[in-house]
Amino acid sequence: MELWRQLSQAGLVPPGLGPPPQALREVSPVEIPGQTLRTAGADTGGAWDSLLWIREELGNLRRVDVQLLGQLCSLGLEMGALREELEESSKEEENQEPQREQEEEHLEARPAPHPPDFEMMI
Template sequence: MVRTMEPWVQLKQAGLEPSGLGPLPKALRVPPPEGNPGQALMSSGAELGGARELILWIWEELGNLRRVDVQLLGQLCDLGLEMGTFREELVTILEEEEEEEEQEEKSCVEENKGPEEKQDEERSRSSYPAQRLPDFEMTI
């Protein structure tokens, strides 16, 4: 089933496959079975009474569950890919912030200010929470 496998393959290629999960179950790797169990029951000529309806209902419900499984797998794979993108963006932001901090420390040393004095200034500025952006955890 190409639609099911494509997001999974993309997730694996991006290195975001969940650890310990293993390969997809066979039910999600192969196309659903063709036909209807009711056809086989009718052609056998067996008189099953209420069992036939029960088997047809079970078959239909299994098909519905399979469709939901495929849909959920696709959504989870898409979410995993999005998380990977966010992770890359976060790493980039953190690297930029680290570079900015290093540049600030260098400029502090050049101005004969110690890093401790600079940190004190930053703490006094950060005591006004309305003036700075909320932490990442707070926005979630």
């Protein structure tokens, strides 16, 4: 959740949006290698297999959610950097506008050139 922390520190988390759910902030439960899940010997009629399948699918969904959250945080950080860059370039343009106005005023202050008057003698 390092990216989320960076996003929060940069002030890019929208107001009212709290932290990610605890399930996405915690480390995924890891099964102990060699551990097997057993029933008490009763015939469950396939229910146990269904529970194992559901557990596996929930784990897959959690991994996808964590990946998506990471991608959204990365995108938010990139957008923040682009926003700062855009603000800097607009400030530079604002600083250049008075110079352009002065140049335009200087050009307007000059009298417009008139064609020379020619006198012809015959």
